[in-house]
Amino acid sequence: MSNAPALRRLLVVDPCDDCYRLLPGLRAIGWDVDSCTLENAGDRTCDVGLLRLQPFHFEHPEAVKELIRRSGTEWIAVLNQDVLRLQNVGDFVCEWFFDFHTLPFDVSRVQVTLGRAFGMARLRGQGTVHVDQPEHELLGDSKPIRELRKLLSKLAPTESPVLIRGESGTGKELVARTLHRLSQRHNKPFIAINCGAIPEHLIQSELFGHEKGAFTGAHQRKVGRIEAANGGTLFLDEIGDLPLELQANLLRFLQEKHIERVGGSQLIPVDVRVLAATHVDLEAAIEKKRFREDLYYRLNVLQVVTVPLRERHGDLVTLANHFAHSYSHETGRRPRSFSEDALIAMGKHDWPGNVRELANRVRRGLVLAEGRQIEARDLGLISQHMIAAPMGTLEEYKARAERQALCDVLNRHSDNLSVAAKVLGVSRPTFYRLLHKHQIR
Numbered sequence: 001m002s003n004a005p006a007l008r009r010l011l012v013v014d015p016c017d018d019c020y021r022l023l024p025g026l027r028a029i030g031w032d033v034d035s036c037t038l039e040n041a042g043d044r045t046c047d048v049g050l051l052r053l054q055p056f057h058f059e060h061p062e063a064v065k066e067l068i069r070r071s072g073t074e075w076i077a078v079l080n081q082d083v084l085r086l087q088n089v090g091d092f093v094c095e096w097f098f099d100f101h102t103l104p105f106d107v108s109r110v111q112v113t114l115g116r117a118f119g120m121a122r123l124r125g126q127g128t129v130h131v132d133q134p135e136h137e138l139l140g141d142s143k144p145i146r147e148l149r150k151l152l153s154k155l156a157p158t159e160s161p162v163l164i165r166g167e168s169g170t171g172k173e174l175v176a177r178t179l180h181r182l183s184q185r186h187n188k189p190f191i192a193i194n195c196g197a198i199p200e201h202l203i204q205s206e207l208f209g210h211e212k213g214a215f216t217g218a219h220q221r222k223v224g225r226i227e228a229a230n231g232g233t234l235f236l237d238e239i240g241d242l243p244l245e246l247q248a249n250l251l252r253f254l255q256e257k258h259i260e261r262v263g264g265s266q267l268i269p270v271d272v273r274v275l276a277a278t279h280v281d282l283e284a285a286i287e288k289k290r291f292r293e294d295l296y297y298r299l300n301v302l303q304v305v306t307v308p309l310r311e312r313h314g315d316l317v318t319l320a321n322h323f324a325h326s327y328s329h330e331t332g333r334r335p336r337s338f339s340e341d342a343l344i345a346m347g348k349h350d351w352p353g354n355v356r357e358l359a360n361r362v363r364r365g366l367v368l369a370e371g372r373q374i375e376a377r378d379l380g381l382i383s384q385h386m387i388a389a390p391m392g393t394l395e396e397y398k399a400r401a402e403r404q405a406l407c408d409v410l411n412r413h414s415d416n417l418s419v420a421a422k423v424l425g426v427s428r429p430t431f432y433r434l435l436h437k438h439q440i441r
Helices: 017-026 038-044 055-059 063-069 089-096 105-126 142-155 172-181 198-208 244-256 282-287 293-299 317-329 340-350 354-368 392-411 419-422 428-439
Strands: 008-013 031-036 048-052 074-079 101-103 162-166 190-194 233-237 271-280 302-305
Touching: 008 017, 017 105, 031 317, 048 063, 048 105, 055 063, 063 074, 063 089, 063 244, 063 317, 074 089, 074 105, 101 105, 101 198, 142 172, 142 302, 162 172, 172 233, 172 271, 172 293, 198 244, 244 293, 282 293, 317 354, 317 392, 340 392, 392 419, 392 428, 419 428
Parallel strands: 008 031, 008 048, 048 074, 074 101, 162 271, 162 302, 190 233, 233 271
Antiparallel strands: none
């Protein structure tokens, strides 16, 4: 087995004469060096980047930001004293670069900085999961999310209505969009309406449309959401909030497959697949006469139940890193990894708002983070150092610690259970027995 050191790839972007003179010495100590212009840098891969910053880079800073975002590694800025004195250069360099060097080079310091950047890039790579799927994908590799994807692939080709149930923030609309995307109607409209977000006096018009002059303010004909979805999919979110009168109208449409606009008498045939979602107990609502039982059975032909984030063991870090990468564009900051303390705090949190809450906390963390990593306090979570453990018997302490150890290692190594077992120092059969004991996965 070879004990040769790992190849260290250095990319020098827009190099100057000083940079070129530096390169032979770096090659001599084991760096594999390549150079190119900023325009071509996106096509190159590297472990560490060296970028000669000049005034024109600050005229179009998005090109530099995009390179650093996409490369997923550590970058060192090279600049002369004149550039360093330009307005806001200090803030820009501190935000986007691992370190900087002024010309002329201090060769020994450059070598040390490159070594530190290489080590940091490796750590960043271990903790970061780059997710290439588009926004409409259901991300994660936990058993519940794998089973959900499998179920949706079976339900999508059918024409039957689907009732999607689950807690707020668990991705019910994402499930609906996935069903539409995988269906025969994927080239037709997907129309979503939140039944709880529209004033009651406007819902009838929003759903069914209206004719000109149907009521005060109806200055022209309006096509409703149901008619707009013709040929495609209609998604009724928070169906439990639909007023009883509208429930009757919706039931009539589901039975007869046509609508009448408000103020009109013409029957308009509409062909849609109806998907509905709710986070409330519809059976209890039926008991209280707040939801029509006949409509319930019309909508609940097929059923999907989304899983709360606290039960998706192993998906938390994948999702958090995905949001950190996505929102870095929105916030104008570079993607950041999460500190060990932040990962532990996320693992301890119960996530009552589920994936939506996670997305919001990560967005907040990116904005507030002052260091190179997002800390627990940036996420609005309590640091482990501030948590007082509850009292209990020794066996209870052992059980809590055992379960937490399993959850922590799964958050890091859900894709390789053999590695997870080795990290905990147990055999793979013992690891599976512990997962079963604590009802994980």
